[in-house]
Amino acid sequence: MLTDLKNADVKELSEVYDSENRDSFISLYLDMDSLDNKFVERRKNSCKSVLEEDKELLENFENTMQLIEQYLNKSGREKGQQGLAMFASNIHDFFRVFKLGMPVENLLVVDTSPYIRPLARLVDEYEAFGLVLLDSQRAKIYVVSSGKVGYKKKKATDIINKHKKGGMSQARFQRLRKGAIKHFLKDVAEDMEKLFSQDEVVKIIIAGSGNAKIMFKNILPPNIKSKIVDVIDMDFDEAEDRLVSKAEEIVLGNEKATSERNVSRLRAEILRNGLAVHGLKETMEAVINGQIELLLVSKGYKIRGWICEKCQVVDSGVKDRCPYCCSRTSGVDVIEEIIEFAERTDTKIEFVGDNLTLAELGGVGGLLRFNLSIS
């Protein structure tokens, strides 16, 4: 079964680390459509040659890779699966697999903790959405979550045969027909509301041919109407995967617009000296203090730094030994560490695509829940 990826999964991973700063976790992301079938082998050999000086680490790496390869050999590809994410460590007896309905890039990382950035990004970008396809007498309601289509409900009514009677005037028939359509659409709206509230759907797309979709939109209560992202023209008999991929495209576009709006909010808050931080140092502090309501991160941005998992201290630059406890540190991408802290403190993360404003603000920033310093 495809994984229904939830924020709680990423949070669980963010809480796992090697307390002795050993590079004992392997994180593997695989693009299922990738033609590079030597990827794992190549990365395995590179990492092995680096780990050779440390017997214990090398042994853990080899044992962990063996578990991973055993899994890869025996498990097939699920219907609709586009990616795979695995996190494993033999000495920690840790093994997690996510079969993803969303695309990821090939990546194999050896680190002191699971590398969660690509997964956190998927959670941000692929929010669950509701989809209603209808015409005047048929409807299908779906919830799409993590690229996985939950086919939820199908409804139909036979308006013509129910009302068409011999000798009936055209005008009377049209009136009855109109009433029946309205009644049917109300019925669909009720079902939809029930289903979408169960799944906590925050975005809705309405699709269909002709007028029914507009009538439908107009009868919806304001709290539902405000969740509608788009109303699109679509034949009722359109193939399901085409319908879903079109809807997905729209939702991704909407998510992009939202992240740009949030960068504008950040900028505005900074200008009026409001509840915001930006740049590596300020943002890291605020994340650790649990002050951030929304963390904004440039998608491809990385900063070389170090971590002491024992003291839970992270900083940019290079340091072999922790200045507080003198343990050996581990080299990290500081942005990944900020993301891990954010996950642990239930901070919402927004991944922002190419955006000059955020880049100029240091590639990372946050809108604050509260301000600690009273000045």
Ligand SMILES: [Zn+2]
């Ligand atoms: Zn330390």
